[in-house]
Amino acid sequence: GDSVTQMEGPVTLSEEAFLTINCTYTATGYPSLFWYVQYPGEGLQLLLKATKADDKGSNKGFEATYRKETTSFHLEKGSVQVSDSAVYFCALNANRDDKIIFGKGTRLHILP
Amino acid sequence: ETGVTQSPTHLIKTRGQQVTLRCSSQSGHNTVSWYQQALGQGPQFIFQYYREEENGRGNFPPRFSGLQFPNYSSELNVNALELDDSALYLCASSLWQGESNYGYTFGSGTRLTVV
Numbered sequence: 001g002d003s004v005t006q007m008e009g010p011v012t013l014s015e016e017a018f019l020t021i022n023c024t025y026t027a028t029g030y031p032s033l034f035w036y037v038q039y040p041g042e043g044l045q046l047l048l049k050a051t052k053a054d055d056k057g058s059n060k061g062f063e064a065t066y067r068k069e070t071t072s073f074h075l076e077k078g079s080v081q082v083s084d085s086a087v088y089f090c091a092l093n094a095n096r097d098d099k100i101i102f103g104k105g106t107r108l109h110i111l112p
Numbered sequence: 113e114t115g116v117t118q119s120p121t122h123l124i125k126t127r128g129q130q131v132t133l134r135c136s137s138q139s140g141h142n143t144v145s146w147y148q149q150a151l152g153q154g155p156q157f158i159f160q161y162y163r164e165e166e167n168g169r170g171n172f173p174p175r176f177s178g179l180q181f182p183n184y185s186s187e188l189n190v191n192a193l194e195l196d197d198s199a200l201y202l203c204a205s206s207l208w209q210g211e212s213n214y215g216y217t218f219g220s221g222t223r224l225t226v227v
Contacts, residue, residue, distance in 0.1 A: 044202065
């Protein structure tokens with residue numbers, strides 16, 4: 001079945017460092033891909049999305065490109081801030097039944 | 113535009129009891145989905161409601177049931193609570209028109225602890 005695999009955390013970086021969180025997926029057809037962020041004690045917020053191959057989603061300095069050839073959707077940010085500390089979830093929606101399939105999440109700690 | 117609101121925010125129940133969690137959809141949305149997020153895990157799809165009918169279900173037993181009301185608000189009911197039901201329960205609303213989904217909005221969740 002459809003699934004999402006993302007790098008395990010926690011990931012600890014210093015402020016202004018470059019961030020990459022790897023995500024790969026397995027799905028039949030052409031899913032939409034998402035990154036969600038969860039701050040401590042809160043629900044999920046959509047960070048960015050891409051709906052077709054080669055699309056680049058971007059928001060708040062974060063970017064991810066839908067790579068069908070490598071079935072990947074890696075999250076990147078050029079210069080992280082302490083306020084980016086959160087748990088990040090890669091997810092897909094296969095559009096057949098509207099459910100979202102999430103990865104296990106990657107906890108990110110940014111040190112000042 | 114109001115977002116998705118869930119109540120209560122926290123709840124403690126005893127094993128074997130029943131619980132009802134509530135969700136108010138974002139204004140203009142017609143579909144609601146429920147997810148269970150165990151500690152340290154990603155959310156798992158429980159079920160979805162569209163036009164007051166169940167429209168898809170994940171791998172959860174029948175003691176997990178739901179309702180969607182004409183105003184698109186929703187309830188999640190769990191009977192015969194087990195310790196493993198302890199989790200954050202997330203509600204998400206979305207708008208479906210024709211074949212297209214116009215994006216999900218998640219609530220902040222209800223933290224259920226079963227003792």
